[in-house]
Structures are given as C-alpha cells and as structure tokens.
Amino acid sequence: MVSTADPWPLVGREEELHLLNATITGTGGYGGIVIAGAAGVGKSRLAREAITGVRPGRWIPRWARATASARMLPLGAFAEWATDTPRDPLLVVRGVIDHLTTASNGAKVVVGVDDAHLLDDKSAFVVLQLAQRRLAPIVVTVRTGEPAPDAITALWKDEHLQRIELQPLSEDETTELVTAVLGGRLATSAARRLWSLTRGNTLYLRHLLEQELASERLSRNHGIWEWTGQPTISGGLADLISTQIGALPDDVGTVVDALAAAEPLTEQMLVELTTPDAVQAAHSAGLITIEADNEHPVRLAHPMYGEARRAKTTPMRLRRLRGHIATALASAPDAGPRDLIRRAVLTLESNLTPDPTLLTNAALAASSSLDPDLAERLAHAAIAGGAGHEAKVLRALTLGALGRGDETEDLLAQLTIEDLTDDQVLDVAALRGANLVMLNRVEEAESVLLAALDAAQRALQSPHLTNVGEQCALTSLIVALGDLGKADQIAPIAARAYDLAAHSSLVSSHRVSLCDYHTRALRLAGYVSEADAVATQMLHAVADAPGWLHVTSELLMGQAALASGRLKQARNRLELSPAPKALVWAGVAWSCALIQARAMSGDPAAAARNLGYLDSACSTGFAYLTPEYHATRAWVAASGGALTHAIELAHQGAEHAAEHHQYAQEVVCLHTATRFGDTATAHRLRELADQVDGPRAPAAAQHATALAAGDPDGILDASGQFEDMGDPLSAMDAAAHAATTHRHHGHNGSALTAAARAQRLADACDGARTPALAEALQPSPLTGRQREIITLAAQGLSNKQIADRLTVSVRTVEGHLYRASLKTGLAGRNDLGATITGEQTSARGQQLE
C-alpha cells in the first residue's frame, strides 16, 4: 500500500545540492546562499537537506524558522538561542550569535533560516551579522515576490550571499519523484498529465497525488500506475491555492476565471471582458503572465490557479463566462483555426445557441489539427444542429480514424439513400470501401481485398475524385496490396497518401492509421528497417499533436521495436502507454505487439495477461488483424511450452489469411509455426515465396524447407537472410534450429557454433527467450514431444489433461514420461520439468503417476 504521508525523497535536486554544498564548505566564494522561489517549489526541503548533509559530525546544522506569528516577538525566530535577561539589546543579539555559532569538539556550524522574508527586524539583523562577519555559512530561504526586511535583501544586494531562484522540477524529475513515491513505474500519459498540471510544484503534486490515490483514479494495473478520469481539485488543495493567491477582489477573480475558461486570451480581449485595472492588478499579484508577443497573450501563472477557481465557481457562471468569451472571439479580426475551434467548443459549453456552420468549420479545423476526438464531437453537434453532407462525411472520416468501423458503416449506409451529387456518390463509395477493408466483411464481397483493390484503382482514375475519396482509395490500396503480398507497389501510393494528408484538412488525421497500414505492409514483406524509419518519422511528425495520437505513435514505435528485436524498448513503450481501447484497430495492434514482446522475452504469465481484452476486441468484427490475433495466441501457448497447440493456432491464422487473400500475413503465420518446430509448412511457404514481394517469404521458405530436410546449413542460410532484413528474432530462432539439427547429426562443434550465434542474437534482442532457443541452449536427450509433455506435466496438468490437449491417448503420454524418466534418471514430474525450465524444485518431486 502506498503512503504519501511519509517524507518524500528528495529527487531531481542533485545540481542544486552540489551548488549549495560548494557554497557552504567555502569553495563557492560566498558566505552562504539565499534560495528564492515560489510557494511549494521545495525551498525548505532543499535547504534542510543541504545543511544536514554537509559532512555530518564535522558540521553541526542549526535550523531556524520564521513565521508570521513569531514575527511579533523580537528575535522570535531565534528564541531557542536567546538568553533570558535582555538588559542590553545588543548583548542579547551577541548572545544569540554566540549560541548559534558555538559548537564543541571543533565542529563547524551551518545555519539554516527558513522563510526569512517573515523575520522580525532583530532576527534579520542576526542573519546579516552572521553573513557580514562570516561567522558561519548560512542557507536562507525566501519567497519570491514577498517584501522582506532590508537586512535580508542586503544579503544578496551587497553580495554577502549568493542568490538562486529555485525552479520547479522538470518533467523527467517530476516523473522520477512520483515513481519513487509510488514505488512503481508510471504510465507515460499519467506522467505527462501530472507534470502539465502541477508544472513540477511539489506541494501541488503532493496534494494532487493524495487526492487521486484516495479516489482510486490513480491506480496500479499490472505494476504500472495509471491515471484515469479527470482529476478534481480537493477542497484542501483549492483552499491552499486560494491562500497562496490571496483573497481576490471580484474583478480580479473574473480575470482568473476568464483565463481558466479559455487560455490564452489577448490582453486587449481580457481588458474588454473585465477592466484594465483588474488585469493590471492580476498581473501585479503574479496571477497571470503577459507575453511580449504581438498580441500580448495572457496566461495563468500556474495551471492550478485555474483549476482551483473552477472548483469553486458555479456551472452557470462558467457557462455565461464562456458565452462572453465566445462572443468576443467572434468579433476578433482574422481569427485562425485555433480560435475557430476554441470559439466552437466554448459555444457548445456556453449559454449560446450553436451555429452548425461554425461547428462544421471547427470540426474541419480540429481534424486538420490531428484531433479526431474533438472533430467527431464537433461534427456530431453540427449534424444535430442541421449541418449537411460535408459534416456527415467529416464525421464518417473521423469515426473511421477512431476505429469505430460499425458506426462509420451505419452512417455511410444512411448517406447512400440521400440525394447525392456524382462527386458525393464517389466519396461515399470510397469511404465505404476503405471501411469495409478494415472490417474485412466477407459477406460484402467474395474477396474484400480484391474488390477493394479494384474499386480503389477505378476510383483513382476518376476526374471527380475529392480529397476524401482519394485518401480512402489510397488507404484501401495500401492495405490490400500489403496483405496481397504486393508491397513493392506501395511506395508511390504511400508517398501520395502522406502528401495528401499533409495538405488536406479533411484527411490529415488519418496519417497515423495510414502509417500503421504502411509500416505493417513493410514489416510483413520483410522491409523491417524501412518500417522502423517510417514509424520514427511519423513519431516526430505528430509530436505536438494532442491526445490519442501520442498513444498511437507510441504503438507504432512499439511495433517497430518488436519487429527489430528491441524487446525491452517495445515492452517499455507499450507497457507505459495505456491500451488505446477507444481505437479498436490500435487496441488490437497494441495488445498483439505487447503480448508477443512478452512471450518472446520468455515471460508467459505476463504474455497471457492481455489475452482477455484481445479476445473481446477481436470479436467486434475488426477482422483485418485476425491472422495476427491467432499468431499472438500461438506465441502465448508456445512461451508456456504448449508447442503442439501453438502450431495449431498459427495454422488457424494462416488458414484465415489464405481464405481472405492475406498472403503476406499467411507467410508470417506459417513461419511462426516453423519457428515452433513445425516441419509441414515448407510446401506452402515455397508457393508463397513465388508470389509475395519482399525478402521475408523466401527466407521463411528457406527456413521451413531446410528444417524439414534436416539441413543445418540451409537453416543457417535462412538465419543470415533474416538478420540481413533486420529481423534478428527470426534469425535467432533459425540459428537455434540449426544448432539443434547439427546436434541431432552428431556435429557437436557445429552445433556449438550455431548455438553461439543464436545466443549472440538473443543478447542483441535484450535477452529474448523462445522455445527454439531454449532447446538449442539446453542440450537434452529428450525428443521435442517428450519436452512438451514434461513442460505441461510440470505446470500441473494430469496425464489425462495432457492427452486431451495433444489429442493422443493417456497411454502415449505415460510412455513419453516413462522414456524421458529413463533417459534422464529423474522420476518426479517437477524434476523432469526443471530440466527444461531450469527452475529449482523442492527436495521431493511429485511422482510421475
């Protein structure tokens, strides 16, 4: 259980501590240091840590804390060191200084003074004396912007002490701190949101974390802390912030409220919404910042100020305020797309009547800003308000981008019965075609892929094709050609599609899904390095785009890392990003990649964890990824040692792919079975190698053919081909098969060499562990079937259960176990299992019967 009540570790302050230590020990040339900073930034904690951490034993820390109440008393902050008989005030000060600076056993004293801006004059004089006469190094904290006694400002004005402006934690430091406090890794999106809301202010961070933990919106899921839902500002935090920003006059409060509703606003607009004096007062109080740009954009000085005010404002007042701002934005000249979107969103959430034209235009702008969630919401509202064909097409497009294929199809089917122009008919047809490819609805045509290919090629020849129709046709082509095994034809089509997405607002949000189809086609063909480069480029291209695009670009990179054998990176990227479940295609792809990465890392328990979600996602009719779904299940079975079942699952994927003309996916499924030791794939893979573009199919055919023939040199040749194409995991499995085959031939030297190659490749893949590798590295007198039965027995399955799973008789299972026992001299099921898993067993193994 997490307790945030304990003192938090000091994280992200190494550089500051280094500077403080140098100053205290005299190497900095000053008599001490003033740490200035905003409330909650961590000044006091840093100062305490600095004075207590300077060579304990040789340095004695003395800590004084100024408060508003102690200020009423002369020397209030140093009462602990004051003498009782204050006959001569100067003697009292001297007495305090003497007591403060005297230490026994030759130790030196370092003095810390917290919140020195609150010191009474006499206490401030003591501090100045310490600094002027260099009686002891001092570390003083002051709050930036607060008036302080002259003696305190003289500390840095007269250069007795160095002054640093302590800044909040950076994004990395904030994540590191929260990770240390929670005792576990934080999902990327959660880390980013925590930082963007608190901006590294540890006081706000602490309150927010306590609040979100208590509400269970921040919770641990399989070891990763995820943050779901919208954070609410607790009464305690709102009060804290209110105290910090002080009691605001109504007009100043309205300035903060207006920015809380819509930030940034130009200085001119804010003045019109409130008054010049109120804006000036808010600026003087440090509540807002005004930038020096052309229109002087005004923002809140801290995001939490807005959150705190929102928490205490009535919804009706907020709606009214949004209405005022939307009206003001409407009258602003030359409003760009950003203001257009803001105006539409504010209108929707205000007391104004929405204008369908405004909403349609804003939906278009949101789509071109790569925010399909918002675009869909605005288009939906526009249609509800009476908008026409353009809004409907836009909504269909954004629904498609979000992976909501069934809703897209319903909307498009409804559109076809409306009175459409020729251009509109083409658009709708192209949209439906692209959507049906993703849904892979076999009932719509004998071969969806071939029909889509034909329709797309015809559509692209039409002179009336709009951007929407063109993009849909190009997407259909990329998917169809990739699956049909015609990846060599894709490059010019993809270039045209990216170019179109970059220049057309309507289709720009499709570029990430486009990149997914494109890179998938490249990987299936075996152009792994090229796919990696394309995914990286897309990651950078959408870096500043909002919301789900970050998650899906992480997905693209996770897939690319998996294909290239960077298992650790693949797991990190995918585990730290939440499953993009709102996007069905992305959710399925995410689960497949993560599960495979875990299975190939030799972690069957973790691999099996997301199977439930994958099963339900794949049953929703998004069938384009069905072969990969079967292959993923095969990997889970294989990592658990059930190779026969794994091979069956891989063949199910291959059969589905063959039925739907997804030849490139069929290659991968059949090669997956080959990697599990199946020798029955060679014939079909050789056929596919003649018709599927790219280096993967020939390499897979070579692997399968040589494995079936017991030809280790042929297998090693395939291993080299896989390594050359940038797929070290397949290369590793092939090398492992070569080692095992050499060993069966009694060529132990060659076996060792091939096993070393497999091990090298496994190391390069962050310690990959597959069944082929395990067999190659663990020479065993057992046959593959005996190894499989032992593995299942060690997992606790009875002989009957094993027999059922492998479709053999119980007697056969008993026979295999008996012969395995004779070969190894081991009798217990667990002891036999340990020969494969390498795990320690209890002293007395469970008997075979």
Place this chain on the structure above:
Amino acid sequence: MTTPLTPREQALRRLPQPYSLALRLRDAGVDDDQVCTYLDIDAHALPPLLELADAKLTAALRTTHPDTEPREQP
C-alpha cells in the same frame, strides 16, 4: 514529415521554462540585463541560474535518446 529534433532541443523542451528560456536567450547573445527582465529575476541570481540550467541540461541530455519524441514546448 518534419526533421527530427536534435537531442539538445529535445532536452531543452523537458526543462522548466526559466531554465530553457535562460539558455536560449544566452545562446542568442541577449544582454544579461534583458535576460533578467525576461525572466523577472534579480541580476544577482542570473549567474547561478545559468549554472544550474547548464547542469540540468547536461542531466537531461544523459536521458535523451535519438529516438525519443519531442514534447510540448515549455
């Protein structure tokens, strides 16, 4: 598609804004007085702020990889 950001630029974007702004202004050759005005800090605080900013940037560069995505501009 855009050109990938340099590791330095990526690291700068992950620092608190006063540090990244101070380093950018210094790199652009802006006078110390003007930097202090922009940052709204006392002139005495500028040298240690730049010293800390440099140290923070060095630390951020250690955790910046070429394939790390750029983040929101602070």
